[in-house]
Amino acid sequence: MSKKILLVDDDRKMLEVMRRYLENHDYTVIFTDNGSEALIIARDSRPDAVITDVALPGLDGFSLCKALKGSPETAAIPVIIISGDRTEDEDVVEGYGRGADDYLTKPFAFPVLAAKLNAVMRRYEAAGAGGRIKEQGVELDPGARAVKVAGKPVQLTRKEFDLLTLLLEKKGRVLGVPYILETVWGYDLANYDNPHTVETHVSSLRKKLGTKLAGRIASVTGHGYKFE
Numbered sequence: 001m002s003k004k005i006l007l008v009d010d011d012r013k014m015l016e017v018m019r020r021y022l023e024n025h026d027y028t029v030i031f032t033d034n035g036s037e038a039l040i041i042a043r044d045s046r047p048d049a050v051i052t053d054v055a056l057p058g059l060d061g062f063s064l065c066k067a068l069k070g071s072p073e074t075a076a077i078p079v080i081i082i083s084g085d086r087t088e089d090e091d092v093v094e095g096y097g098r099g100a101d102d103y104l105t106k107p108f109a110f111p112v113l114a115a116k117l118n119a120v121m122r123r124y125e126a127a128g129a130g131g132r133i134k135e136q137g138v139e140l141d142p143g144a145r146a147v148k149v150a151g152k153p154v155q156l157t158r159k160e161f162d163l164l165t166l167l168l169e170k171k172g173r174v175l176g177v178p179y180i181l182e183t184v185w186g187y188d189l190a191n192y193d194n195p196h197t198v199e200t201h202v203s204s205l206r207k208k209l210g211t212k213l214a215g216r217i218a219s220v221t222g223h224g225y226k227f228e
Contacts, residue, residue, distance in 0.1 A: 003121065004045065007031040008038040008052035008064065009082075014106075018051070021110045035059030039067055042074050049121055051113070054083040054095075062098045069099030078120035080113075082106060096158065115183045123165060133168050135227070136216055138209070140168060149209055159184060160205050163198075167217065167227040176224040198225070 005022055009015040010033040019029045030045060032038050036058030042050060050068065054061035061081050068074040081095045084106035095103045101120040104113060123142035133140040139148040145161055147154045156164065162184045166175065180198050202225055206214035216228050 002026050002028045003048040004028045004030065005117070006038060006042055006045070006047040006050045006052075008035060008050065008056060008061070009033060010053065010056050014053075018110070018113070022114070025114060033057070035061065035064045038064055042068055042077060043071070046074075047077060049078045049080065049117055051080045051082060051117070054081060054086045054091075062095060065095070065100050066098040076124060078117075078124050080104065080116055080120065082108070082113075109182075112182050119162070119166070119183055122169065133165070135168055135171060136213060138164075138168070138213060140165060149213065154208055156205070156208060159201055160208070163201055164205060164209075167225065171227045174220045174223050174226045180224065 005027050007015055007018055007022075007029055008031070009018070012033065015031055015033065019031055022029050030041060030047065032041060033056070035052070035056035038050070038052065038056075039059060041047075050064075052061040052064055056064070059067065061083070065079045065081060068077060068079055078101045079099065080102045081100045082104045083091065083095075086095075087105040092103045092105075101123075102116045104116065133142070137150050139151075141147075142165060145158075147156055147161065147164065163180070166180065166183060177198050185197065202217060202219075206217055209217075218226050218228050220226060
């Protein structure tokens with residue numbers, strides 16, 4: 001059964017291009033150019049995810065996200081914020097502060113958007129199924145974005161959490177650095193391909209998880225990383 005996505009953008013050209021791309025990749029798409037209308041649609045139609053621009057008539061994207069996450073009816077709907085104007089670090093932080101599950105700045109590659117969309121929906125599906133991920137002493141709760149090691153909470157950054165989630169979901173598989181950059185960071189590899197970003201976060205993750213688990217995150221020379 002295809003997933004239903006609510007698109008919200010007052011740039012009609014961008015809205016149409018995104019709609020066509022997602023429909024061509026087997027999504028059902030509903031859409032509006034108004035934030036207040038999007039809130040009503042989300043409550044009535046219960047989409048599987050919302051993709052919203054920041055600059056909107058009615059509620060802006062930040063306010064829409066906060067309203068969705070603040071209501072028991074819609075709190076479990078993943079929200080991805082996109083923006084071509086609010087692209088500074090403080091804007092991204094504000095978006096996450098309003099409850100966004102991910103944040104993409106325009107322009108972005110549509111395959112990256114699709115990868116992000118799939119990733120956030122997988123996390124919510126796992127949580128909805130009681131899907132805490134337990135592996136080798138790690139307990140990861142995708143819905144609460146919480147991690148425990150040997151029963152004790154471990155504080156991870158957002159990207160460290162997303163990286164660990166991806167490694168656990170794909171355990172035993174070698175994940176290439178380009179794939180990780182696209183899926184976790186949302187980078188367009190035509191413009192950005194710095195493997196040190198992943199290397200730095202893997203190193204930090206290993207330290208926080210402890211020696212025993214650090215050894216489970218294997219570096220595969222010339223290829224990438226895997227959770228063994």
